[in-house]
Amino acid sequence: MTTANQSTPETGTSAEDVADVVVIGGGPTGENVAQYAHEGGLSAVIVEEALMGGDCSYYACMPSKALLRPVEVARTAAHLDGVDSPAVRVRELLARRDAWVSHYDDAGQVRWAQDAGLRVVRGHGEITGPRTVRVTGPDGERTLTARRAVVVATGSTGVVPPALEGLHAWSSKDATGVVEVPPRLAIVGGGVVAVEAATWLAALGSSVTLLVRGDALLAKNEPFVGELVRAGLEDAGVDVRLNTTVETAHREDARDTGLGRIHGGTVRLRTTGDPLEVDEVLVATGRTPRLTDLGLESVGVTPEDARAGRLPDWLHLIGDAAGTALLTHWGKYEARVLGSRLAGRHETAPDGPVPVPQAVFTDPPVGAVGMTGAEAREAGHGVVVAEAPITGAAGAALLRDDAAGRATLVVDEDSGCLLGATFVGPEATELVHGATIAIVGRVPVKLLRHAVPSYPTVSEIWLRLLESLPAALR
Ligand SMILES: Cc1cc2nc3c(=O)[nH]c(=O)nc-3n(C[C@H](O)[C@H](O)[C@H](O)COP(=O)(O)OP(=O)(O)OC[C@H]3O[C@@H](n4cnc5c(N)ncnc54)[C@H](O)[C@@H]3O)c2cc1C
């Protein structure tokens, strides 16, 4: 193992530091690539300009799921005979969120990195030439040199459509960091951030209107996903307006009042449908890799090169910064693979492409992996789709009196293997991993029939799905 300069993590000097791997960005992907490289015998430095642990830990995955779980429990209990319905208590729910984000203090994550043998350097990282990164931090400037690789793991930023600029509208950070619950909230977008945020903000007491440009929620999924999630949101009192675009937006006294606080006066929205007056607008219209102020041009890399992966052999992009799938588990997967590769470790390669799973923590929840039926056909596969209502499994109906949902398997006619799967309903976020394993392992559906699910669990939905396939396939 080569030795890095072992100066203390938080101090900065103008001395030049050298390590095998320099990682810009200390989110989950940055942490993982450094950890795996280090475990393979390399020295690694992580440069972080804000909080170690990244957006995921403080402003995205963790606070959103900390807010959503009690909401799900309360709604489940409200539909379970024999239980008194617990109420969502705003103050306690926000306190739970605060605990899960460690009150925005990253000392624990810094300690983890140090214990794992990694160095943390505070400051903004910028590439200044081949294998060199200038860090501008609280203690001045220093230059880090990477013997083997510079890894960009800088995450992503929210996209704001022109009509919503200048409002100081909420980003997803404000939604996860909510302090003042807006009495009336418009959410623009129909993707994952929009539907999850609508779920917790409605439960906190906001009157939520969802303004969706397209004709469906969660449009990247099987069509029934958006329909079921929409029904769940409407049941929770959310006003879902499809095919509605914001044309103009005005707000008096727009200003940054702080994370999760209402950012000014009443907002007046003119839309392609009815006009709307709200106390806050949450912009949830997608995210883009954070590649600005990174010095890529100093080594001749344009944003197009970065997107296409045309990079010098010492430079790597992973996680949201790479933009393949903006999901923590995917970024961490890319990080594990890259960290091991940098350290010269050889791992068993999968037989085919690795499918991307996603869990959406709405009510009902969603779990999906791989291709939808339409995507598989477009990719040239002959496809058979198995479908079943989630209540086809007695276990689902036992979990919740009003259990609703659906499941599909997308099966390749030639190989008899799964290409994709989607589950909506109780336990959907857990059910999906069985499908991920079947896809990666290329297990023919014939064999899956011998994977016996326990009775009475939701997993029995697999039996219903497999039974609905043509006899020749099973
Ligand atoms: C509201 C919300 C909820 C989400 N929920 C989930 C979920 O439940 N499950 C899931 O899988 N995904 C979820 N995501 C997506 C997930 O947050 C991202 O995919 C994940 O954070 C990406 O990890 P990352 O390490 O690539 O980037 P990040 O977590 O964004 O970390 C990047 C880090 O790099 C630092 N940085 C950036 N530029 C520089 C620089 N030049 N110098 C130094 N440091 C820099 C940043 O300060 C940051 O700490 C959610 C996203 C949102 C918005």
Ligand SMILES: NC(=O)c1ccc[n+]([C@@H]2O[C@H](COP(=O)([O-])OP(=O)(O)OC[C@H]3O[C@@H](n4cnc5c(N)ncnc54)[C@H](O)[C@@H]3O)[C@@H](O)[C@H]2O)c1
């Ligand atoms: N549970 C999870 O895994 C989870 C939770 C939240 C976010 N994320 C990830 O974070 C990323 C960002 O999520 P997101 O919901 O912001 O993005 P998204 O791409 O999932 O959805 C964006 C939505 O905004 C709409 N839109 C885009 N431009 C618009 C415009 N100009 N005007 C009106 N509508 C517009 C799109 O039609 C779409 O409905 C996603 O990749 C998502 O997977 C994951």
